[in-house]
Amino acid sequence: MRSIGKYFMFLRLLFVNRESIRTYIRLIFDESIKIGVNSVFIVVIISVFIGAVTAIQTAYNLVSPLIKEYIIGTIVRDMTIIELAPTITAIVFAGKVGSNIAGELGTMRITEQVDALEVMGVNSASYLVLPKIIASIITYPMLVTLAGFLSIWGGYVAGTLTGVVTPEDYIYGIRIDFIEFNIVMALIKAVVFAFLVSSISSFQGYYTRGGALEVGIASTTAVTNSCIAILLADYLLAQLLV
Amino acid sequence: MIEIKNINKSFDGKQVLFNIDGNFKPGQTNLIIGASGTGKSVLLKTIVGLIEPDEGSVIFDGRNFTQGDRQLRTEIRQEIGMLFQGGALFDSKNVEENVRFPLDMLSNMPEDEKLDRVNFCLQRVGLENVNLKMPSEISGGMKKRVGIARAIVNNSKYLFCDEPNSGLDPQTAILIDHLIREITYEYNITTIVVTHDMNSVIEIGDHILFVFKGQNLWEGTKNDILDADVKELKDFIYANRLMLALKEKG
Ligand SMILES: Nc1ncnc2c1ncn2[C@@H]1O[C@H](COP(=O)(O)OP(=O)(O)OP(=O)(O)O)[C@@H](O)[C@H]1O
Ligand SMILES: [Mg+2]
Numbered sequence: 427m428r429s430i431g432k433y434f435m436f437l438r439l440l441f442v443n444r445e446s447i448r449t450y451i452r453l454i455f456d457e458s459i460k461i462g463v464n465s466v467f468i469v470v471i472i473s474v475f476i477g478a479v480t481a482i483q484t485a486y487n488l489v490s491p492l493i494k495e496y497i498i499g500t501i502v503r504d505m506t507i508i509e510l511a512p513t514i515t516a517i518v519f520a521g522k523v524g525s526n527i528a529g530e531l532g533t534m535r536i537t538e539q540v541d542a543l544e545v546m547g548v549n550s551a552s553y554l555v556l557p558k559i560i561a562s563i564i565t566y567p568m569l570v571t572l573a574g575f576l577s578i579w580g581g582y583v584a585g586t587l588t589g590v591v592t593p594e595d596y597i598y599g600i601r602i603d604f605i606e607f608n609i610v611m612a613l614i615k616a617v618v619f620a621f622l623v624s625s626i627s628s629f630q631g632y633y634t635r636g637g638a639l640e641v642g643i644a645s646t647t648a649v650t651n652s653c654i655a656i657l658l659a660d661y662l663l664a665q666l667l668v
Numbered sequence: 669m670i671e672i673k674n675i676n677k678s679f680d681g682k683q684v685l686f687n688i689d690g691n692f693k694p695g696q697t698n699l700i701i702g703a704s705g706t707g708k709s710v711l712l713k714t715i716v717g718l719i720e721p722d723e724g725s726v727i728f729d730g731r732n733f734t735q736g737d738r739q740l741r742t743e744i745r746q747e748i749g750m751l752f753q754g755g756a757l758f759d760s761k762n763v764e765e766n767v768r769f770p771l772d773m774l775s776n777m778p779e780d781e782k783l784d785r786v787n788f789c790l791q792r793v794g795l796e797n798v799n800l801k802m803p804s805e806i807s808g809g810m811k812k813r814v815g816i817a818r819a820i821v822n823n824s825k826y827l828f829c830d831e832p833n834s835g836l837d838p839q840t841a842i843l844i845d846h847l848i849r850e851i852t853y854e855y856n857i858t859t860i861v862v863t864h865d866m867n868s869v870i871e872i873g874d875h876i877l878f879v880f881k882g883q884n885l886w887e888g889t890k891n892d893i894l895d896a897d898v899k900e901l902k903d904f905i906y907a908n909r910l911m912l913a914l915k916e917k918g
Binding site: 545548 | 702717741743745753756757758759768772774828
């Protein structure tokens with residue numbers, strides 16, 4: 427409970443006594459590359475496989491002859507857009523980017539690099555953390571969009587290669603009864619998750635005390651807490667938005 | 669000149685600093701010495717404002733830093749250079765970017781002027797042709813030199829060094845000590861060095877403050893430290909056989 431209070435104080439700290447906007451723009455650009463571009467590979471792999479598995483599992487569980495096969499496409503589409511793309515990718519994002527952020531900030535803390543910034547009169551929290559949060563909020567929705575397309579494509583490839591659904595049926599399935607709001611919802615989730623992962627991981631890293639061991643602990647805690655926050659937020663958003 | 673007045677600090681009910689007073693003049697190397705765990709680093713961090721004292725104040729040339737508003741504190745901090753124990757170089761930046769960093773953040777110098785200033789400072793600390801090396805690619809002694817260059821690049825009026833020669837061989841340690849002293853004299857900087865190295869004390873101790881368990885027990889210069897009549901200080905100095913031998917020889 428105390429650390430939740432401290433977390434909110436930390437968020438406030440990001441906005442007092444900031445540096446110039448120009449400084450941040452360059453930092454945000456660098457962080458976007460580090461956070462976004464470097465996550466593309468893992469997101470591609472995971473989302474294609476998840477789409478493929480969803481398609482095959484759905485087909486396998488469709489035993490009634492009354493249900494048309496195109497439903498496989500519909501199910502892959504809805505699962506992907508509502509849950510798999512934003513949420514599962516967020517868990518992967520927490521594992522990769524969250525641990526990275528906490529490790530980096532933790533190391534900077536214990537090697538006194540954070541103190542060095544403070545002594546120069548730089549607001550270290552804002553200088554180090556704000557660009558990471560903004561870069562995450564910019565790049566993560568892009569990753570989710572990519573994951574969505576790839577997952578649906580993965581379902582198509584797996585479904586048609588194994589012959590559980592014809593290409594025409596799958597395409598028909600992913601186009602029928604399309605609810606546009608689901609896309610909006612996925613992107614809202616993406617923004618919320620990106621904020622949670624980056625801010626929670628930064629918080630864990632920024633307040634690391636001790637040595638290398640504690641940096642490791644901070645990384646692990648960052649991932650765990652981010653995952654919990656993602657799932658909680660997923661539940662709350664589902665309640666609020668549907 | 670830096671004045672510290674009646675500094676007290678506790679952590680979780682355990683008092684670490686007790687009523688510490690001191691004056692540190694410009695153009696001389698001021699040393700804070702004492703055994704491990706007596707609160708030297710806490711004192712230094714309190715002076716630069718990384719730790720807030722529970723009581724007392726730190727005054728930089730008549731400006732009260734401890735009670736100052738944010739603007740005054742930022743203004744004073746921009747005049748401070750600090751060398752950290754491990755160098756604290758930013759490990760995602762190369763040597764040149766590290767030294768240039770305070771200029772990037774705090775000045776609006778044109779780029780080519782910045783580069784000249786950076787090269788001048790690197791040269792001053794005896795480093796050439798390492799501009800593009802990363803901190804992980806240079807030795808401990810070089811890191812300290814880069815740290816010093818970064819600390820003085822913005823024409824700092826105050827220089828703080830936390831154990832500048834820990835982890836260095838005796839020869840390099842003395843080179844670093846001398847470098848700090850030369851820079852202090854040359855630019856009339858108010859320098860405070862925290863150390864527990866008796867070599868540094870004898871080499872560069874223009875003004876020495878001895879801290880024992882959070883208390884300021886003795887103040888003086890390197891010329892009178894060997895004759896000091898404080899038991900704790902004697903124990904500290906003569907813990908070392910070499911010093912004892914020196915003393916016996918007179
Ligand atoms: N942030 C902190 N929270 C709680 N206790 C602290 C903190 N920083 C320092 N201390 C305590 O203050 C005491 C003095 O520590 P300090 O680091 O100033 O010692 P030191 O004189 O610099 O020793 P060394 O020569 O080993 O660096 C120690 O007992 C330490 O445990
Ligand atoms: Mg210390």
